[in-house]
Amino acid sequence: MLWTIDPGSDEPLFAQLVAQVHVALSRGTLSTGDRLPAARELAGSLDLNVHTVLRAYQELRDSGVIDLRRGRGAIVVGGTEHGHDHVRTTLAAYAAAARAARLSPEAASALLKEEMSR
Amino acid sequence: MTTTPAPGPRTTEPWKALARRSTLWSSAAGLLLLLGSTAVVLSWRNDLPDPIASHWGTGPSGAPNGFMSLTQWVTTLLAIGAACIVVFGAIGWFWGKAAMTRRISAAATVWIGGLLAVVQMAALASQRGLSDAAQAHDTSGWWLAASYVVPLVPAVAAAVLVPGDAPQSTTARVPANAARVALADGERAVWIRRTGGGPGLRVGAAAIVLMLVLAILTRMWGLLAVPVLLAVLFASMMVFEVRVDATGLAVRSAIGWPRTFIPADEVVAASSTTVHSFKEFGGWGWRVGRDGRVGIVPRSGEALLVERTGGRSLVVTVDDSETGAAVLNTLADRIRNG
Numbered sequence: 001m002l003w004t005i006d007p008g009s010d011e012p013l014f015a016q017l018v019a020q021v022h023v024a025l026s027r028g029t030l031s032t033g034d035r036l037p038a039a040r041e042l043a044g045s046l047d048l049n050v051h052t053v054l055r056a057y058q059e060l061r062d063s064g065v066i067d068l069r070r071g072r073g074a075i076v077v078g079g080t081e082h083g084h085d086h087v088r089t090t091l092a093a094y095a096a097a098a099r100a101a102r103l104s105p106e107a108a109s110a111l112l113k114e115e116m117s118r
Numbered sequence: 119m120t121t122t123p124a125p126g127p128r129t130t131e132p133w134k135a136l137a138r139r140s141t142l143w144s145s146a147a148g149l150l151l152l153l154g155s156t157a158v159v160l161s162w163r164n165d166l167p168d169p170i171a172s173h174w175g176t177g178p179s180g181a182p183n184g185f186m187s188l189t190q191w192v193t194t195l196l197a198i199g200a201a202c203i204v205v206f207g208a209i210g211w212f213w214g215k216a217a218m219t220r221r222i223s224a225a226a227t228v229w230i231g232g233l234l235a236v237v238q239m240a241a242l243a244s245q246r247g248l249s250d251a252a253q254a255h256d257t258s259g260w261w262l263a264a265s266y267v268v269p270l271v272p273a274v275a276a277a278v279l280v281p282g283d284a285p286q287s288t289t290a291r292v293p294a295n296a297a298r299v300a301l302a303d304g305e306r307a308v309w310i311r312r313t314g315g316g317p318g319l320r321v322g323a324a325a326i327v328l329m330l331v332l333a334i335l336t337r338m339w340g341l342l343a344v345p346v347l348l349a350v351l352f353a354s355m356m357v358f359e360v361r362v363d364a365t366g367l368a369v370r371s372a373i374g375w376p377r378t379f380i381p382a383d384e385v386v387a388a389s390s391t392t393v394h395s396f397k398e399f400g401g402w403g404w405r406v407g408r409d410g411r412v413g414i415v416p417r418s419g420e421a422l423l424v425e426r427t428g429g430r431s432l433v434v435t436v437d438d439s440e441t442g443a444a445v446l447n448t449l450a451d452r453i454r455n456g
Contacts, residue, residue, distance in 0.1 A: 003309075046308055
């Protein structure tokens, strides 16, 4: 899968990695049983500190997305068969509504976060 | 294949001198192994029956069913060996633009010489002291296995001895019509994908299970070494990790070797293509195909094609190759941005 890091973004680097795994899962690019790259390899390629990648992996483990085992690497356990298709469809409708209401992406995601923390 | 403008003047082609040198010494080495074993079996002339057994039946008796004179045997093997060495050597001589092609060609010439050397020594050593070749018992399957495996040692040594390519960086931009990904300034990217499977892996898995069952049923525990060796062989030839990042393209087998790397400054263009491994490369795994093209083709189908400076190219069968090609084009072009 494609991993990107934007050092210019306000989002913390480890959170950018975590978000990409969630997106890949929802798209079905990643599914149960897939192995994530070794933390050291990912850190090397993205010019990150290895602890940044490990923090992202720990976060993913704590939310039940991956299984971290010494020697086995990071294995996806929380994938679904077809990704979260229905969530994405609903989300597209939400994005369209937000655009129609001339909400900025920041405002729209703030609303979404607020809704989800209820 | 798309045509790309030649990166430099075409007056000198430095790869040709390298290709000739490695082809000559590796062919000589392969031939020497064959000639050496021929000298050894000829020195056994007085101990061997005449005619000698040259072929064995497959039945439970394993009795010989083919006979020929020693001279005929030696000439036949030399002819087969010479023909194979010429064919494998020609690949390096005419198409050895890439070090990988020259390496595989050198390894193949040495390997075939070694294979025939072991075959003829094993087949004839067991007949020494016999008065009638009809008594010759079949050489065991162990020798057959050894004739394939033992020559791998000098073959790998030959591959290692072939010098790698000198760096050939380019400052030409990646063609504008090549696929790209949208990356912000300063945004970093890496694309990592495992590839493998295909008929090679299925055959390998079946062979490993079969040998395990056979070893357990016959209680010949030495046979357990075979599935272990097979597992290593298939892990090194049929499962790979492909990685594209700012440094370039890296392909590495599941056990870490063999591996290859194309630096970003040697990438002319990357694209997604379709490969028929058997038609274009004559099989599966890490191979040299038509025109000396290097292919890492554990299966047929979608593949990432990287055209490299010096007229070289590499093709790797991997899913989502469009993303891989786009990331490589984007990152390779970025370092030429001035």
